[in-house]
Amino acid sequence: MILVFAEQRDGVLKKASKEAVSEGKRLSSKLAVPVAAVLMGKGADQAVDEVKKFGPDKVFVTEGASLDQYSADGFAEATANIAKEQNATVILFPATTMGVDVAPRVAAQLEAGLVSDITGLEVANGKLVATKPVYSGKAVATVNFKSDIQMVTLRSNVFPLEENPSDPEVLKVDASGISPKGVAVSTELKEGGKVELAEAAIVISGGRGMKGPENFPLIEEVATLLGGAVGASRAAVDAGWIDHSYQVGQTGKVVSPTVYIACGISGAIQHIAGMGSSKFIIAINKDEDAPIFSVSSLGIVGDLFKVVPALTEELKKLG
Amino acid sequence: MNFLVFVKQVPDTETKIQIAGDGKSIVEDGVNFIVSPYDEIAIEEALLQKEALGGEITVATMGPNRGEAALRTALAMGCDKAVHLEDDAFEGADSYATAKALAAVVKKLNPDLIFLGKQGVGTDNTQVGQMVAEMAGLGHIGMCVKLEIDGDKIRGEREIEGGRETIEVSLPAVVVAQKGLNEPRYPALRGIMQAKRKPIEKLTVADLGLSADEVGAAGSKTEFARLEMPPAREAGKKLEVEPEVAAKEIVAFLKNEAKAL
Numbered sequence: 001m002i003l004v005f006a007e008q009r010d011g012v013l014k015k016a017s018k019e020a021v022s023e024g025k026r027l028s029s030k031l032a033v034p035v036a037a038v039l040m041g042k043g044a045d046q047a048v049d050e051v052k053k054f055g056p057d058k059v060f061v062t063e064g065a066s067l068d069q070y071s072a073d074g075f076a077e078a079t080a081n082i083a084k085e086q087n088a089t090v091i092l093f094p095a096t097t098m099g100v101d102v103a104p105r106v107a108a109q110l111e112a113g114l115v116s117d118i119t120g121l122e123v124a125n126g127k128l129v130a131t132k133p134v135y136s137g138k139a140v141a142t143v144n145f146k147s148d149i150q151m152v153t154l155r156s157n158v159f160p161l162e163e164n165p166s167d168p169e170v171l172k173v174d175a176s177g178i179s180p181k182g183v184a185v186s187t188e189l190k191e192g193g194k195v196e197l198a199e200a201a202i203v204i205s206g207g208r209g210m211k212g213p214e215n216f217p218l219i220e221e222v223a224t225l226l227g228g229a230v231g232a233s234r235a236a237v238d239a240g241w242i243d244h245s246y247q248v249g250q251t252g253k254v255v256s257p258t259v260y261i262a263c264g265i266s267g268a269i270q271h272i273a274g275m276g277s278s279k280f281i282i283a284i285n286k287d288e289d290a291p292i293f294s295v296s297s298l299g300i301v302g303d304l305f306k307v308v309p310a311l312t313e314e315l316k317k318l319g
Numbered sequence: 320m321n322f323l324v325f326v327k328q329v330p331d332t333e334t335k336i337q338i339a340g341d342g343k344s345i346v347e348d349g350v351n352f353i354v355s356p357y358d359e360i361a362i363e364e365a366l367l368q369k370e371a372l373g374g375e376i377t378v379a380t381m382g383p384n385r386g387e388a389a390l391r392t393a394l395a396m397g398c399d400k401a402v403h404l405e406d407d408a409f410e411g412a413d414s415y416a417t418a419k420a421l422a423a424v425v426k427k428l429n430p431d432l433i434f435l436g437k438q439g440v441g442t443d444n445t446q447v448g449q450m451v452a453e454m455a456g457l458g459h460i461g462m463c464v465k466l467e468i469d470g471d472k473i474r475g476e477r478e479i480e481g482g483r484e485t486i487e488v489s490l491p492a493v494v495v496a497q498k499g500l501n502e503p504r505y506p507a508l509r510g511i512m513q514a515k516r517k518p519i520e521k522l523t524v525a526d527l528g529l530s531a532d533e534v535g536a537a538g539s540k541t542e543f544a545r546l547e548m549p550p551a552r553e554a555g556k557k558l559e560v561e562p563e564v565a566a567k568e569i570v571a572f573l574k575n576e577a578k579a580l
Contacts, residue, residue: 014480070484072449073458097479101461104449108418113540116444133549135441138336139345140549147540181458182488185474189482196480202579226579244499245478250332250440251356251498259577261569270332276552280577282569288559298572299557300565310566318570318580 002028002035002090003083004056005075005106007098011046015161015199016094020154021054022162023121024092028057030123033089036060036168038082040075040175042068048170055164064176070098070187074180076105082173083110088149090128095153096198103153112149117254119158119277128152136250136273156198157256158277195229197246202228203257203275205248206236209264209285209304213241218308219263225315231255231275233265249274263304267292284308320374320468322365323430324398325421325451326358327439328382328389336548343543354389357436359396359503361496365434366397366504368468374431375399379424381409381417387519394514395506402428406523411536414442418450420534423527425455432473433493437462448495458488464499 004024006017021037028035036058037051044061051059062078079102083091091106093099095117107114119140120131128150134141197203204219204226216230223230231248232241248255250270260278265271267283267290275281276295283296284304293299300307330336330350337346354362365376378393380386381404390401404420412420425433433455435448452459460466460475464483467474471490476483478497506514524531532538558568574580 070486072461072486073453076453097462097477100445101449101477104414104418104446105453107415107446107540108450108453111415111540113413113415114444114446115541116446129544132443134443134546135330135334135336135345136332136443137549139338140547141543142545142547143541144544145541182460182486182492184484185487187479187482187484194481198480226573247498259573259579269335276549280572280579281552282572284565288557293557294554295552296557297555297576298569299555300569301557301559302562302565306562307565307569310562311569314563314566314570 001033001086001088002031002092003079003086003088004035004037005079005091005093005099005102006037006039006047006051007094007096008039008041008043008047011043013047013050014094014096016096016154016156018054018161019156019159020092020094021051021056023154023159025055025162025164027090027121027123031090031126034058036086038079040067040078041070052168053163053165055166056168057166059168059170060173061170062173062175064174064178066178066180067175070184071180071182072101073105073182074178075102076109077178078173078175079106080109083149091149091151093151093153095155099153103151107151110149111147112151113145113147114151115143116153117155118152119155121152133277136270137276138273155256157201195227197229197231198253198255200229201258202226203231203248203255204228204261204263205231205233205265206263207233207265208235210236210241216242221312222308222315225312233271262292263308265292266290267295320368320372320432321430322369322374322376323425323428323433324361324365324376324378324393325433325435326362326378326380326389326393327355328352328380328386329355329439329441332356332440338546338548343546345546352385352388354392355436355439357438357440357496357498360498360500361434361436362393362396362398363501363503364466364494364496367501368432372468377402377428377430379404381412381420390519391514392506394517395510396504397510400517401519403519403521405521408524408531409535411539412534413539413541414444414446414450415540416534416538418447418454419538420527420529421447421451422454423529425451427527431490433491435493435495437495437497448493452493457492459493459495460486460488461495462497463494464497466494466500
């Protein structure tokens with residue numbers, strides 16, 4: 001069986017989870033084994049209907065107050081228990097902050113190989129072969145598994161989401177015997193409605209050329225109009241203009257949106273490492289020799305303080 | 320309080336990567352090796368907590384002889400002593416086999432609090448901290464950006480999509496450091512001089528009570544089949560036009576090429 005850890009929070013299934021279940025379904029036909037989704041945490045019940053849209057053969061939902069709040073070791077133990085009981089040979093996780101926190105513990109319990117943040121998955125001779133960027137995208141590794149159980153975390157926005165409704169058996173799993181060690185005692189979410197950087201289909205980032213924190217609203221407006229998220233280069237973060245949670249690059253977040261718009265970003269190697277796998281890159285920069293232009297699908301040589309407001313006007317015209 | 324920090328020596332983040340002849344590794348000649356930036360944050364946090372609470376910090380690394388330089392850097396920053404897991408049998412370890420060896424160090428030293436960076440820049444696996452915690456039977460705080468020690472409990476904030484969550488766990492525990500936790504200090508000259516006299520204990524596979532087939536390439540659950548350069552991106556058109564024209568071009572691109580509107 002293929003297990004997919006489908007992260008949900010308060011009944012809302014993550015987009016990255018939908019991508020993971022979609023990939024699980026595709027693998028299921030390639031390997032000719034069934035695929036099951038695993039839901040846990042508060043609200044897991046409410047996420048069942050949503051997860052069914054992506055074609056699992058079974059859905060496991062944990063029950064028991066011990067797993068209401070997020071716990072990496074608790075969630076890992078529950079996942080490993082299901083994997084053992086179902087003789088799972090493949091376990092997929094979304095490479096979300098929850099997925100990357102839980103998956104290594106499951107792998108350690110099951111003595112399974114785990115490849116993180118993969119961007120490609122093939123089947124050869126019945127075994128998985130994963131591709132993942134290494135050295136921050138400066139190289140790509142093809143990785144084989146030596147273990148019987150094979151685990152991966154899937155990079156967001158890379159594996160296509162595919163609706164394929166099914167009518168799976170929904171099984172309750174008693175998790176009351178689990179006593180978590182590390183437990184989430186509170187969660188603080190930033191103002192609602194904002195699109196998460198790692199999940200956004202469009203990202204617009206500002207760099208040194210933004211000149212100061214007072215100018216970030218310029219790109220925030222474009223992000224809102226496009227339904228995208230705001231990012232930043234290390235230069236802008238190190239200057240204290242914007243919080244480091246917005247940083248894209250080797251020591252920040254790795255994103256692969258459909259469109260990445262770089263404003264006033266020169267394109268240092270460590271920045272490219274964080275956004276080089278974007279499908280399309282649009283760069284706006286005053287310096288026509290900026291390295292960012294060598295990776296852009298569309299380059300605009302010009303003053304971002306003129307181009308970005310003009311872009312805002314143009315987008316508003318679209319309504 | 321006894322602190323243990325694990326560090327990994329990695330190529331400098333500015334390094335231009337070249338694939339070696341075996342097609343599976345990188346050319347190391349001329350590469351400048353540094354302490355992985357996230358591990359510097361882990362070291363700094365141990366130093367800050369020691370300054371507040373007292374205690375001793377042991378820094379440990381697994382790797383070839385050159386790894387000693389990483390330990391000296393950590394000692395110069397202020398760690399008290401070092402452990403170097405140096406044995407041919409450790410070579411070629413994936414995250415699982417690495418964690419196996421590090422978890423054995425945890426069992427041997429029995430620290431109260433263990434720090435690691437969230438990932439070694441390079442393989443970018445973000446696995447070892449969580450695996451060590453699991454293998455050592457401890458709780459952990461992942462992607463930690465704020466830490467508070469409160470008696471025999473720790474509370475840490477970790478980054479999640481769209482916000483933060485606070486994790487509480489009893490000691491002993493593992494903290495996986497993320498950027499934002501602190502600003503690592505630079506070693507002072509005095510620290511560098513003192514570091515030369517601080518002890519580095521060498522440990523082999525046998526010293527850890529492990530067998531050679533549990534660690535290194537033999538104990539790994541994954542292996543690199545190939546390492547390749549990423550497909551080069553082709554630069555598209557570059558325009559130097561009036562802002563209004565540029566804006567129209569961008570919108571047309573978003574609509575027609577990217578199909579994002």
